Amino acid sequence: METKKLHVDKDVDNSENYAQAVDLLNKSEVVAFPTETVYGLGAVATDEEAVKKIFAAKGRPSDNPLIVHIGTIEELSYYTYDIPEVAKICMEHFWPGPLTIVMKAKADVLAPSVSAGLQTVGIRMPDHPVALKLLQQLKKPLAAPSANRSGKPSPTKASHVYEDLAGIIPCILDGGITGIGVESTVLDVTLDVPIILRPGGVTKEMLEQVIGPVLEPNFEQQQIESTPKAPGMKYTHYAPDAPVFLIEPNEETVQQAVTHLKLQGHRVALLAPQNFNEITVDYYFTFGNANEIEQMSAALYDALRACDKTDATVILATSTTREGVGTAIMNRLEKAAGGNWFQLQKQ
């Protein structure tokens, strides 16, 4: 299958490109499109045949539910019921935006694979002109996970989608680089206290300011069986091919680790802020200025993907602050590293 890349930048008339995407979606096909977080792989959320194609294209396990994207708040009541007050407040404050709200799903409305057997559905209204225009023209909800092959870092550029899915999907709407760079916050409001199942652009602090206490399990707590989880979080994620180890962002510690690994015959890739450019290492990818956490989140997945293009046998990634979107960055890095930190004695 040929994969068309259709440009939808702001400066030209793109109506023909949107029309092609809408036409494909109405024919039960999948289309990749940009959102403010990462690129999504969309299919009409009420069309089971189309939704199944998402799982096939990504190689996604069928027990991992999809996020439904909507263009207006009004349509929410078609798909959910018993919408709690905290959810309404969150929508008012953070939609459109990088917040997915898990609510009770109405039976027999959405394609069964969307919820993957759960009684709930995660819904969000994306804050991106291309995603919103697509939804408005389609006038239907779009089920859309990140547009990467399962297990790989999410795509923040159309070229990332192309790398993973060329020949497998018919169309990518190319709207340039996505702004936030990590996936939306997933908030489950069906429990007594709302719980963050996946940290993202809307932080715990931002949520607590408007709805009061919110739970946010850390990496260790997430490993405990009884902690509520997004089904997708149990799978290997965001992982380049070579093993990743986290390390403190200290130049001396990092240089020592690199030297040690190289003595063992490793080719080392380093993922670190831009002030680590003096380290002697085989490959160095920066995710920006350590003091600008938004810049780092926007560049993270591109840097992780760049590691994959090298022949590095091990990747060192420096830890970041856990302030603001730093929580989401550290969550992704901890997953990529499987929770492993570099220790001089062990490696």
Ligand code: TXA
């Ligand atoms: O920013 C984003 O959220 C991007 C863009 C495209 O919108 N989408 C995205 O989708 O990251 P995906 O499928 O890669 O991640 C969705 C996560 C998975 O971990 C999934 O298990 C969880 O949300 N999820 C979806 N529906 C859920 C539900 N009903 N209950 C609990 N977790 C759910």
Ligand code: MG
């Ligand atoms: Mg994903």
